[in-house]
Amino acid sequence: MASPIRILTAVPICDGHDSAINTINLEFIRHGIEVIYLGYHRSVSDIVRAAIQEDVSAIGISSYNGGHIEFFAEVIGLLRKKGADDIKVFGGGGGTITHDDAVIMKRKGVDEVFFAGTSLEEMVRFVHQRYGKSRTKRPRPKSFDQQLAHKLSEIEDAYAKGKRPTRLRDATAWQALNAQRPTSKKKIRNSRGARVIGFTGPGGAGKTTLIDELVLRFLNRSPKGRIAILSHDPSVVGEGALLGDRATMINSQDDRVFMRSMATRGQAGGLSPATQDCLALLADSNFDHVIIETVGTGQEAMPFRKNGIVDLTTLVMNPDYGSRLQLQKIVMLDLAEIVVVNKSDLQRARTAHAEIEQRLEQNRRNQHLVDTVAKRHRDPGVDQLFELISNR
Numbered sequence: 461m462a463s464p465i466r467i468l469t470a471v472p473i474c475d476g477h478d479s480a481i482n483t484i485n486l487e488f489i490r491h492g493i494e495v496i497y498l499g500y501h502r503s504v505s506d507i508v509r510a511a512i513q514e515d516v517s518a519i520g521i522s523s524y525n526g527g528h529i530e531f532f533a534e535v536i537g538l539l540r541k542k543g544a545d546d547i548k549v550f551g552g553g554g555g556t557i558t559h560d561d562a563v564i565m566k567r568k569g570v571d572e573v574f575f576a577g578t579s580l581e582e583m584v585r586f587v588h589q590r591y592g593k594s595r596t597k598r599p600r601p602k603s604f605d606q607q608l609a610h611k612l613s614e615i616e617d618a619y620a621k622g623k624r625p626t627r628l629r630d631a632t633a634w635q636a637l638n639a640q641r642p643t644s645k646k647k648i649r650n651s652r653g654a655r656v657i658g659f660t661g662p663g664g665a666g667k668t669t670l671i672d673e674l675v676l677r678f679l680n681r682s683p684k685g686r687i688a689i690l691s692h693d694p695s696v697v698g699e700g701a702l703l704g705d706r707a708t709m710i711n712s713q714d715d716r717v718f719m720r721s722m723a724t725r726g727q728a729g730g731l732s733p734a735t736q737d738c739l740a741l742l743a744d745s746n747f748d749h750v751i752i753e754t755v756g757t758g759q760e761a762m763p764f765r766k767n768g769i770v771d772l773t774t775l776v777m778n779p780d781y782g783s784r785l786q787l788q789k790i791v792m793l794d795l796a797e798i799v800v801v802n803k804s805d806l807q808r809a810r811t812a813h814a815e816i817e818q819r820l821e822q823n824r825r826n827q828h829l830v831d832t833v834a835k836r837h838r839d840p841g842v843d844q845l846f847e848l849i850s851n852r
């Protein structure tokens with residue numbers, strides 16, 4: 461089995477027409493494609509950075525507000541400049557892109573432009589045919605991020621073929637490359653280098669928004685620091701996946717943040733078969749912190765238990781977990797060092813805090829309980845969580 465095709469989709473800057481791409485994304489994932497969705501109102505540099513870090517085969521742009529000839533050309537130009545012209549560009553924009561425009565766009569390097577009336581089936585077929593072949597001849601990476609992205613793909617590809625990757629073979633070269641990178645690392649918590657912080661919790665608790673707010677604080681506090689995020693979303697029937705965390709992460713669209721989205725590819729429990737090796741590579745890569753986010757998990761999940769893959773575990777809860785009895789069943793309440801009640805502006809949050817506090821007291825483990833409202837800028841609860849994570 462080869463890895464699924466990975467593509468990035470986005471809507472350009474100053475454009476809020478996302479309904480078309482939302483429909484197209486769902487059709488792609490139903491047909492085995494992994495789609496990293498960046499959201500709307502996205503700049504050329506955000507799109508190219510994400511495409512390189514995610515090591516996608518192609519970028520699909522949906523453009524309705526005009527300026528498409530220039531925008532598509534700028535994406536292609538920046539990909540070339542960054543040595544990533546193996547990443548192809550295609551897209552559409554209904555009737556706003558004329559046939560004459562499309563001729564110019566193709567001359568400038570766009571693979572294909574889809575017009576009004578094209579069936580979803582036709583677009584899926586195009587992606588499978590054009591981007592389905594494995595990319596054997598990769599360009600020589602021009603940057604650290606590009607090299608890292610290629611290596612993460614190698615690990616995922618090896619697992620897709622049922623093998624464990626042989627990445628340790630060139631570990632020395634990797635370490636030498638790493639040594640050239642400046643780092644502001646102050647804390648070395650483990651032999652691998654970076655501190656690995658795990659975030660887990662039920663779907664909809666606000667993990668992604670919370671991580672994005674923590675990243676903002678990290679970037680402000682460490683003007684030269686770098687952070688990596690390994691984010692997971694579930695694969696669906698048909699083996700595609702909508703990897704949508706980037707669309708929520710606004711502050712993390714920054715050159716000092718390396719983010720990689722992973723699909724679970726059939727593994728239960730919140731992570732992918734390749735997670736552990738990918739995480740080890742990131743932890744070896746001179747980031748100050750590595751954040752790992754699981755998919756939304758259930759009561760019995762213990763995603764980070766295996767081989768102590770994280771240094772610190774944070775469980776993010778929604779105040780609406782049901783009755784107090786439900787708390788007894790959530791295994792991570794016994795294991796997490798930090799428990800966050802996010803959305804603490806909701807009516808039930810005070811009761812939730814009291815009930816979870818009582819539940820944690822039974823453990824006698826000195827666990828921390830923090831209330832946050834991640835969607836609120838400068839939330840004091842998120843500040844408190846950031847200090848807690850930074851100082852532990």
Ligand code: B12
Binds near residue numbers: 550576
């Ligand atoms: C729905 C819509 C809206 C909705 C958007 C909702 C949303 N969340 O997306 C709302 C009402 C919010 C809206 C707002 C505006 N809109 Co409007 N909108 C449309 C409309 C009617 C349909 C677009 C659409 O989604 N079509 C459905 C898709 C599935 O079909 P399609 O467009 O034919 O696309 C095909 C292919 O191109 C392909 N495709 C499309 N994208 C991609 C991407 C990839 C990767 C691939 C493979 C294929 C592909 O898929 C389809 C296959 O058949 C168009 C008019 C039109 N008929 O195109 C105007 C239109 C795009 N809007 C327009 C305008 C002006 C606006 C506003 C500025 C209006 C205003 N003054 O406020 C705002 C701006 C919004 C913003 N923030 O950017 C103009 C743009 C004019 C231009 N560029 O020259 C249009 C053309 C209407 C018009 N004739 O004036 N709009």
